Amino acid sequence: MCQISAVLERDDSRETIMEGVTGLEVTDEGVSLTTFFEDPKLVPDVTIARIDFLGGAVVLVPREQAQGE
Template sequence: MRMCQAIVYLGDKEIAREVTWLEPAEGGVRLATFFEEPRVVPGRIRHIDFLKHRVVLEPLEGDKPQIPQ
């Protein structure tokens, strides 16, 4: 059984698991997981599927998808 954490994708590439919160931020979307510091992903929310615990982001206009380290 899954808890309430989400998996976040940038396009169709998984970029984070066990995401506990996210919020809009300057330059993208800030997200946090249980075991990592919060980070800003350069993108915007495309859609959220609450039943599948899935958040899909799309790159900001003019940006190529980049996975933050």
């Protein structure tokens, strides 16, 4: 089974939001993350920038940052 970490990139910083992510859903509000043993967590106003399958990370960025690129 492959589990992944969710990382938020903002400006020049990286913050791990959740480890062991087993599910991810993009919603109008942001990105909802789930794991086996924690309640789902909504990360508001973000979008997926990229997924690093080899590194085991999904990289999220603020929507306004993604739109400015």
